[in-house]
Amino acid sequence: MINKSSPIPIYHQLEERIKTEIEEGSLKSGDLLPSEREYAETFKISRMTVRQAISNLVSNGYVYRKKGTGTFVSQKKFEQILPGLTSFTEDMKRRGMVPSNELVEFSILPAPEEVAHALDIKNSESVYKIERIRLADNFPMALETTFVSKHRIEGITEEIAHTSLYEYFESTLNLNIDHATQLIESSIINSEEKKLLHMKTGDPVLLIQRTTYLDDGTPLEFVKSVYRADRYRFMIDMKR
Amino acid sequence: MINKSSPIPIYHQLEERIKTEIEEGSLKSGDLLPSEREYAETFKISRMTVRQAISNLVSNGYVYRKKGTGTFVSQKKFEQILPGLTSFTEDMKRRGMVPSNELVEFSILPAPEEVAHALDIKNSESVYKIERIRLADNFPMALETTFVSKHRIEGITEEIAHTSLYEYFESTLNLNIDHATQLIESSIINSEEKKLLHMKTGDPVLLIQRTTYLDDGTPLEFVKSVYRADRYRFMIDMKR
DNA sequence: GAGTGGTCTAGACCACCCC
DNA sequence: GGGTGGTCTAGACCACTCC
Known part of the structure; x- marks a missing residue:
């Protein structure tokens, strides 16, 4: 699942993993994600690394954070995701x-x-x-x-x-x-x-x-x- | 310059400080910024905090990073900066x-x-x-x-x-x-x-x-x- | 009070760039 | 080789939310 000796950064591996879970439906719109501390312990990585992964998902609109409550999957419909600047x-x-x-x-x-x-x-x-x-x-x-x-x-x-x-x-x-x-x-x-x-x-x-x-x-x-x-x-x- | 006991996060204070330097011209387009380690030592803060400040400036287009080289002020003309979504x-x-x-x-x-x-x-x-x-x-x-x-x-x-x-x-x-x-x-x-x-x-x-x-x-x-x-x-x- | 995200520290090793 | 940004750790305290 997470390969620490891979040349691919850990935060990126986790990011892709969560993204896949959202796209494949095991994490649905509105669902609460495991907490950052939970991810850190599950994969034996630092919480800051987890935060970096989740921050990227927030930027891309996959999830959003609520202070004191948790991180949730956005309602966005990914089949109609709009890319940025294109030729x-x-x-x-x-x-x-x-x-x-x-x-x-x-x-x-x-x-x-x-x-x-x-x-x-x-x-x-x-x-x-x-x-x-x-x-x-x-x-x-x-x-x-x-x-x-x-x-x-x-x-x-x-x-x-x-x-x-x-x-x-x-x-x-x-x-x-x-x-x-x-x-x-x-x-x-x-x-x-x-x-x-x-x-x-x-x-x-x-x-x-x-x-x-x-x-x-x-x-x-x-x-x-x-x-x-x-x-x-x-x-x-x-x-x- | 940087007030550690302020309720305003340190990374945000540093961010505003650098932004002001760019807008007022003491940092000009193409200029090399002090390195992250330099900022950290100057203000007696952690390098990760400096990185958070600079990452935000990168997102907003004020500066850009070059691996192994340094962080530079963008060429962008800030007088014509375009805002995001507006009413x-x-x-x-x-x-x-x-x-x-x-x-x-x-x-x-x-x-x-x-x-x-x-x-x-x-x-x-x-x-x-x-x-x-x-x-x-x-x-x-x-x-x-x-x-x-x-x-x-x-x-x-x-x-x-x-x-x-x-x-x-x-x-x-x-x-x-x-x-x-x-x-x-x-x-x-x-x-x-x-x-x-x-x-x-x-x-x-x-x-x-x-x-x-x-x-x-x-x-x-x-x-x-x-x-x-x-x-x-x-x-x-x-x-x- | 327990759990969450937000901020912050003081280190570390890496790949990369330039001299 | 020395400096830079990129990644990562293992802690810490805070404000906030919910019960």
């Missing part, structure tokens, strides 16, 4: 669709004002511009334009633009994407985008501007997206 | 506007299907229905319909509906609002809402459906909102 590719896969891209433009140019500001670089600096139609099950869902500082990130190719940029950033470059700010607004499709997305005048679209940051706070990419409102709804979970 | 009232105040409400409907009725599902109650159960035009600087921004289980929450009055429901939940009832899921989509104004928001046919709107939860996972309220797209853009910050 288009991940998003569509999660919705059970097959994502693909059509490259509209791949170029390197001096950063436009708005882009330079978002990426916190000078106007003269070179950026990649990657414009793609993003499809799900071969149906156009969005038009997405990504800007990345060429000085910060090297080696983006058309090849990579055809798959997932996030995967390239994280798996190949080993960058730690930490968070993103997004500006979401409702609008009407404009004439340029109309054809690319197979829409007609007056159709509503969801405009999303995203700036993605690494854990040290450096902006990684600036993305402007136009989503077909009839095909795409944005879902988020926010902490108070 | 309309808080949101507008933060944007420098004066929020107000116009009550359109205040009633108690059996929960419609969609509402019952969101609040996890039976169809027959009574719910408050509070429909309000939400104004900023006396200009209509949104039409908002809130549903709250009458069985769970008692004592909502028209009086309260004229101010802030969140304030009532948190300050008066001492409820802990934990998080909310939101479904955001782009649409075109419909004929019923057109007049109330002073809009015309074909104008784009932002539709937001929100379910707010307490820390034990109980749904507190279900809200459907229609925002004027020309006046309102939604801004969020998401963790990866």
Whole structure:
């Protein structure tokens, strides 16, 4: 159950164990968990280690603590758990669709004002511009334009633009994407985008501007997206 | 600097101290913080207590840790920090506007299907229905319909509906609002809402459906909102 | 009063990074 | 090799809740 000589931290083993019990139903919504001291004695580990495991479960919304009373399983429905920041590719896969891209433009140019500001670089600096139609099950869902500082990130190719940029950033470059700010607004499709997305005048679209940051706070990419409102709804979970 | 006999936890005092140093500029973006052992010795406290303070700062995005190297101040621009889940009232105040409400409907009725599902109650159960035009600087921004289980929450009055429901939940009832899921989509104004928001046919709107939860996972309220797209853009910050 | 989570201590060993 | 954060221990006292 808990392997003390494993390279996997004990708190993480306990965390996964409890998580499994919740997901498999042996711990149900509203149930009282064993106390921290009980866990500590059962597994012959320190109470502080137990606390670290439970604190992580609290952060992830699996359980909540009540002072002087105990720790309980949350009511949350885990089948509809919402992930945090996701890429288009991940998003569509999660919705059970097959994502693909059509490259509209791949170029390197001096950063436009708005882009330079978002990426916190000078106007003269070179950026990649990657414009793609993003499809799900071969149906156009969005038009997405990504800007990345060429000085910060090297080696983006058309090849990579055809798959997932996030995967390239994280798996190949080993960058730690930490968070993103997004500006979401409702609008009407404009004439340029109309054809690319197979829409007609007056159709509503969801405009999303995203700036993605690494854990040290450096902006990684600036993305402007136009989503077909009839095909795409944005879902988020926010902490108070 | 650090008062050990204060009722305020030591980790929280240290946390606030470091936060102040960052905000006032004595610790700048990219700066290396004193090591955990250094803090511990300086303030004659345990390293675990220091770690608790720094862990909270990491969660809030103020600093980040690099294994084997140290802890650094993030690049984040704190003047534009984005808060988490906010109410309309808080949101507008933060944007420098004066929020107000116009009550359109205040009633108690059996929960419609969609509402019952969101609040996890039976169809027959009574719910408050509070429909309000939400104004900023006396200009209509949104039409908002809130549903709250009458069985769970008692004592909502028209009086309260004229101010802030969140304030009532948190300050008066001492409820802990934990998080909310939101479904955001782009649409075109419909004929019923057109007049109330002073809009015309074909104008784009932002539709937001929100379910707010307490820390034990109980749904507190279900809200459907229609925002004027020309006046309102939604801004969020998401963790990866 | 007994049990719970919240805070705190004074150590320890590890893997990792940089010199 | 020396310093850093990551993990872990075996205690302790507190405030709080419930009986």
